[in-house]
Amino acid sequence: MIKNYFKIAVRNLTRNKIFSFINIAGLSLGLTCCMLIVLYTKDEVSFDRFQENKDQLFRIKVTMSDSRETREIGSTNTIHGPSFKQEIPEIKDIVRAQSNMFVTRKGNELLSEDVLFADNNFFTVFSMPLVAGDPKTVLANVNSIVLTEEVAEKYFNTKDAVGKTMELKIGDNFEKLIVSGIAKKCPQNSSIQFGAVIPFELQVTRGWTDKEWLGFYMNTFVLLHEKSDYRTVIPKLNQVFKTKSAEEISKIKDFDQRISFSLQPFLDIHLDSEVSDLRNGLGRGSSPIYSYILSGIAIFILLIACINFVNLTVARSLKRAKEIGIRKVVGSQRKQLMYQFLGESFLLSFIAFFFAIVLTLIVLPTFNELANKQLSLSYLLDIKLVSGYFSLFCITGLVAGFYPALVLSGFSPAQTLYNRTRLTQKNYLTKSLVVFQFALSVCLVIGTIVIYSQFEYLTNKDLGYNDKNLMSFSLGRGRSGEQYLNVVKEELETVAGIEKVGAFNGNYNGTLADIETGKIDFGYIGVDEDFLKTLEIPIVKGRNFSKSFPSDPVQSVVVNEAFVKKAGWANPVGKEINFEWKNQKMTVIGVVKNYHYASLKDTIKPLLMTQDPNYGKSTLSLKLAGGNTVETVKKVEKIFRKYVPFMPFEYQFEDAKNLKRYESEAKWKEMITLAALLSIFVSCIGLFGLATFNAETRVKEIGIRKVLGASAASIAALLSSDFIKLVLVAIVVALPFSYYAVDTWLRDFPYRIAISWWYFVAAALLAISVAILTVGYQSLRTATMDPAKSLRSE
Incomplete structure (x- = not known):
């Protein structure tokens, strides 16, 4: 009987080539989409689950709120982790992590490398496999460094680099660090990402750490004892903070920030869209909405393909009406006919499934590029995933074949044999x-x-502002880069192809100060008198900074329209802003038009510009004339190397950024x-x-x-x-x-x-x-x- 059903199914497929092609092509495309999305979703939900301590691992999270806003960050300071561990018995261990970009030297070549500073228990708390080195002692020496296999190949042309030395520019000098271990490349489904790890103790010996309770700039991970409930630890974190920070907070006049600590489960980090500051050793964050949207699209396309199958099968029912009538006359039961038509559906689904696998192999590289993943069909070897695909196959066969089987098997033999069936008309x-x-x-x-x-x-x-032909590069960090600023700027202004040159501190920081109506928080940058001209940012009120006013660097500021609006000023020029934290009052001399210094995904925030000489301006912005841009960049690099020989020349164009x-x-x-x-x-x-x-x-x-x-x-x-x-x-x-x-x-x-x-x-x-x-x-x-x-x- 089964053999007979199979022969009839094959015959129907070959006789009706157009309809067979439509059904197989549609189902293949739908199944291909589903396979790709299952691979994507599996990768998303598997993030960090390889960590042995995953259920006891947490990141310290901070919530800051005042009368204006509430925001959550995943950052802490040097002192937080050790203090919490000392005071709270449920905490078994802590790991601090902070990344910095350093200049490294490979022979005569200068390179930039993102280095992660971490406590020496990093490789025992996190399951990041080492190819060479002992996880317990690999970071014990303050001058040691652990490289991934990829970075070892980059610097030493071999993965066997343990014992070799690597030069890192620390301060003004290159220092030698000894490679104490080699780690495997970080898994693609890992939130922890690094290329090189250096002991956190190196920061301590160089005096780069501080003990302020109100500083937040690094990650602190907490490992709890197995039987500890993290929810009971959270109140203790806040109690410790309240006790330890009381003296520091008391020194700040009118402190209105409400700060509270909590614990974020490590497995939640990857898909947590509310706390998305993935820095300092964390990366590859995502949002669950992507999985939902992609899954919805795949289901839509598969549904459309199944609808085609149902429609075409039911529409073609008249062609097989006599066959069904004869089978019923000679004794076929409805159950047998349903099995026959379901079998045909599963055969067609099986063929579609085969072509779907082939299509998935073909389009997977393109899908990886679009989804920013590194998926491969080796994921299919996972037992759960194979079970999932088998379930998908069964569901597709049932969804596509059940209704047609139910309808066709229900035909009356008398009506079908006398051509009285008119199913397709209505x-x-x-x-x-x-x-x-x-x-x-x-x-x-x-x-x-x-x-x-x-x-x-x-x-x-x-x-x-005008981001076309706008190029920027840094002379170094803070004050060390600013020492060359004026002389480099003067030389650049003489280069043909450069129209304007301006300087600023390189990034937008946040702070707060007092105005006549109370406190106000805002963005804070250091600029020179040519910055606004270079970016072509118009001044709508007052004036720009000028060398004609020698007091500008210490007495004057320029604000944007958003600052004026938030402050509620009708006439902003001449208003005073009191920076209590540096015991200084400054006067607004001008207002610039709002410009998007951040992404258009964010609203324009209040911004204040200063020429404060203590605020290192080491990033130069160049307005190029266009034309021979390549030649102009080479001239800029030549001037850069003349004054900053121990740094790689790294530049960017604002429109590309x-x-x-x-x-x-x-x-x-x-x-x-x-x-x-x-x-x-x-x-x-x-x-x-x-x-x-x-x-x-x-x-x-x-x-x-x-x-x-x-x-x-x-x-x-x-x-x-x-x-x-x-x-x-x-x-x-x-x-x-x-x-x-x-x-x-x-x-x-x-x-x-x-x-x-x-x-x-x-x-x-x-x-x-x-x-x-x-x-x-x-x-x-x-x-x-x-x-x-x-x-x-x-």
Whole structure:
């Protein structure tokens, strides 16, 4: 019996090549999407689960709040971890981690390396396998360094580098560190990422640490004893902080910050979108929303493919009506017929599954690039994943085959043998499924248009300054770099191809100060008198810094419009700002137009600029004339090396840096576009199949209409109209859902496009056009057939 069912299934596949291709192609694409997303999701949820101490590991998290805002950070200071360990018995161990960029020397070549400082128990608390070296002692020597295999190859051209020396620029001199261990490359599903690890004790010996309770700039990880409940530890953290920081806080006038500590489970770090400051040894953060969206897209496409299968199988039911009638007459039970049709469904699903694996292998490199992953099909060897794919196969076979099997097995033998079955003429389920699949496609098309428009908006919006041909580079950290600033700047100003040169401290810091209405927090940067001219930031009130006013560096500041608005000033020029923490009052001399110094994903915050001589300005911004940019950069590098020979020359262009801020949006634009195209393709091949079958069942009707004088155009319109109506209904259904979805997505952007009516019109016209082309081709082909042939055919 099974052999007979198999033969009939194979025969049906080979006889109906178009319908078989449509079903297999659609299911293959849907299954490929599901396989890729399962791989992606598996990687996401497996993050850090290889850590032996995963259930006892936590990161110390800090919540800061005042009357204006509340924010969470994952940073602490040097003193926090050791103090908590000493006072709280549930804490078994702590690990501090802080990363810094250092200059290293490889022969005569200077390189930059991101180095992680960590306590000497780093490799015993974290399960980061060592190829060479003892985890307990590898960081015991203050002058030791542990490299990954990749970094060892980079510097020594071999992984066997234990005992070799490596030069690191510490302060003004290069010091030799001994390679004490080699670690494997950090796993791709690890939040802990490093290339080199140095004992934290080195910072202590150099006096780089401090004991302020109100400083937050490094990660502190806590390892609890096995039977400890981390929720009972949190109140103790806050009690220790309250006791130990009381003296320090009492010295700050009108301190209104509320600071509380908590513990973040280590396994939550990767997908925690609220505390996303992944620095100091942490990386590869993500958001669970990505998995949800990708999973939804994959399910949509698979659903559309299954809908095609159901529609085509049910639509073609008349072709097999007599077969079913004969089987029932000779004694077949309904249960046997259901097994037969389900078996055919599973055979087709099996073939589709095979092609899906091949397609997954082909597109996986491209998917990795889009998703910023390093996935491989070796993940398939995982027992749970194999079980998941087997379940996916079973579910696909059942979903695609159950309803057709139920319908076909229920045909009456008398009606089928006398050609009285008319299932396809009024099959409301088929029509509903067509509407559903096209509604999904329209939603994805609208999503694609909105994401594309928002990305274009983010990358082309006026930033308030001119980032074109704007180049920047650093002369070194803080005061050490500033000593060359003036002489380097003077030489650069004489170079042909450089229009303007300005300087600032290199990054935007935050602070607070007193104004007449109370305290205000703001961004704080050090600039010179040419910074605003170089970036072409307009002054809207007052004046810029000037050498004509020698008191500017110690008495004057310039603020942005957001600062003025927050302060509530009608006439800001001449207002005083009291920096209590440095016992200094400064006067506002000018207001600049708001400019986007951060990503457009963030609102413009209050900003204050100063020429304070104690605020090291060691980053130069250059406005290039354009033209021969490569030659100009070479001239800049020559001047740089003349004064700073022991640092690599690293520069960046501001427009490229701004574009990099929207990498995730760019990738989502590509992924959603691809998903929309796939969904439309799968929907259209299903629609093509239904149109083909519809034309086949109406051959004689078409012949009669042509004999009676109907034109080919009117017949094509007749055959297409029913399907076009379904697509129009799908558009009406899709519009409110798609509006809600894109509106929700756009709310995360403080600067965003307005949802325009033309997005929906464009998607609707695209869906209608594609449907007309798909159905119209087959309808026109049928309408132009010779009526004599169609009327003679039986």
